[in-house]
Every structure is written in C-alpha cells, then in structure tokens.
Amino acid sequence: MKMMTNLFSSFDPSTSFNLSLNWLSTLLGMVIIPSMFWLIPSRWNFLWIKITMTLHNEFKILIGDSIKGSTLIFISLFSFIVFNNFLGLFPYIFTSSSHLILTLSLALPLWLSFMIYGWFNNTIHMFAHLVPQGTPPILMPFMVCIETISNIIRPGTLAVRLAANMIAGHLLMTLLGNTGSMLSMIMINILIFTQILLLILESAVAIIQSYVFAILSTLYSSEVN
Template sequence: MMANLFSIFDPSSSIFTLSTNWMSTLLGLMFVPYMYWASPSRWSLFWSKIIISLHKEFKALLMPSHTGVSVMFIGLFSLIVFNNSLGLLPYVFTSTSHMVMTLSLSLPLWLTLMIFGWINHTQHMFAHLVPQGTPFILMPFMVLIETISNIIRPGTLAVRLAANMIAGHLLLTLLGSVGPSLSMSILTILIFSQILLLILESAVAIIQSYVFTVLSTLYTSEIN
C-alpha cells in the first residue's frame, strides 16, 4: 500500500541495488532511432532545423559578446525536452519531475553566472540592484527586493519545471486508477480524456523545456 499519493513517482525496479528508473536519462539513449545517427537522415535534418531556429532566437536574446553561449543552452534544451518526453512512456520515471534533477541544472548555471558577473562586471551588478529612476528613499528596499529575487531564481526555475511535470503525470495516474471500477460507457470517455491529457502533456514537455532555457538565457544577458 502506498504511504502517500506521491509514492507512485518513487522508482520501484532496480538492478544490483541501482534504481533503473533513476537511470532514465542514460537509458533513454536506447530509444533514439538508429537512423538518427546516420548522416544525413530525416531525424537528424529535422533536429538540425530545430537547433538552427533555437540558435537564432537565443542569439537575439544574448549580448553580442555571448552569442557562442547559445550552444550550451541548446544542449540544455535538448536534455530537458528529451527527459520530459521520455517520462511520457509507461513505467519510466520522469527524472525532471524531481527537484534533485532540476536543481542540478539550474543551481550550477545560476552560480556560474553570478560568479562571472560579480568578478568581471562588479559595478554593473551593483547598479542592477537599483532600477533606474528609483526614488532615493526606496533604494534600500529595492536593493533588498532585487537581491531576494536574484537569489531565488534557481529555485523558481527548478520548482516550475518539476511542478509542471509532476502535475500532469499525477492527474493521468489519478484518472487511470479509477478505470477498473467504471462501466464501459464511462470508461470510453475516460480513455478519450486520457488521450487528450497525454497530448497536452506532450506539449507541456516541450513548452517547459523552452521556458526553462529562455529564462536561463535572459539571466545570462543581465550580467553584461
């Protein structure tokens, strides 16, 4: 019996005491079609077009001196969307629905940006704490507010991604658990609604990957 409702997201299968569901990030490479690695192929050309579009958009958001950093954010987007999509498969643990995974992506990135910004652009980082046109009497409060909003950025990125991924999976699980007790007519409606929710979750998997990456790009553009 489950200890709580969220126990359904705990990895249950293991090989040599190593939880296989937690290894979904690495095991997912087995699901990549063989034809993707053949060059050129339809899969590789399709993904290349996506990468080119992302590069153009990130290039517009980044500072001119940081355009090469877009390669890192494209890789970050690819990793997140890959894990999110992999979690839609049955009996596969969604690694991005856990704070350990999302914080591992957002915290090092934010910490690196802060160290780089405060060492190389100290004056600009101090000036960024006080928005232009702020009255003198409100400056201490604005510094406090801007400092707190800056510190919680990695947490908000991690919580946003994990919460959005776990919410849809939890709804699918709750609806699916009542299936055996329903009549055939209501079960047909339930299956149709599950299909619609699965389509929605597929869109959420891509959208949340895009939001996570774009926000990280915007944070990068603020340090220069």
C-alpha cells in the same frame, strides 16, 4: 496510506533491488541521438536541425555575439530536458525531470556561474541591476532588498517550476487511470478520450517547460554581461 504510496510510487527512484537504477532513464535520450545524427539524414534529422537552428537564432539575440558558440550550452540544456520530459510520458519509464535533485542540479550551477562571473568581472554593472532606473531615492533600500531576494530565489523557481509541472500532469493521469476498473463501458470510453487529451497536453507541457527553462537561463546569463 497504502493508496498514497502507490500513487507516488512512479516518482520513486529506487527499484526492487534497493538501488536507484531508475535514474538510468536520464540517459535514455542518448539512445535516440545516434540514429538521428549518424545515419542517412531523415525527416527527424531535418526537424531536429530546424528546431536547434531556431533556438540558436533566438538565444543569439539575447546573449549577443560576444562569445561564439555560447548558445550551444542552452540548446544542449533544452535537448536534455525535453528528452527526459518526453521519455517520462512512456509507460514504466521513470521521469527524472520531476525530481528537484535533477532540476536543481541543472539550475544551481548555471546560476552560480553567472553570479560569480558577473560579480567578479562586471561588479558595477551588477550593482546597477539592483536598483531599477527611475527609482525614487527613498525607495532604493527596499528595491535593493527586493531585487537581491528575487535574484537569490531564481535557481529555486527554475527548479520547482519544471518539477511541479512534470509531477502535476503525471499525477492527474495516474489518478484518472486508477479509476478505470470501477467505471462502466461508456465512462471508460470517455476516460480514454480524456487521457488522450491529457497526453497531448502533457506533450505540449514537456516542450514548453524545456523551452521556459532554457530561455530563462539565457536571460539570466545576458544580465551579467
């Protein structure tokens, strides 16, 4: 039991003072932003502008030009998640995006606002979404049930996907790291090489999961128009 407590202690929001001060790591991304945007434009600045412009062009195609600047909310969402995911890869920094509290707090309000907007403004369009085109009449009641369930679980799947991917990688790295003290010199070198590869993989996962969260949110918003 002691081993399991130590293994999951990196995901514990409370500190030695019995306060949830670890959640402050969520705001650490704000420390990175000022130097990037307010000092002389650097390579990082140009890189970030390139990323945001690419995302803007992609999201604009999905959403359409109905509301100007509507892509900004999804670019901000991507930025917030990618900052948290990356900060979680540094030692002694709490990964807030590995908790369902944070991921559900992002997914649920977005999904609820899309649903409320869609059902109030485009009711017929929303009803039409419940029955895919070309469905035989006998299957229509089943399709309505399936589509309704798939719609309801969307915020849950968004939240769980992000949290589970963050937890899985961190746990694997922790488990491998804990075995280091019991290995020979040759095995330690192999372990370090494996950990570096895992770190590269986790960096890719951090970006991919942020992009998946943002692009799926954009797709869900495009369905209500």
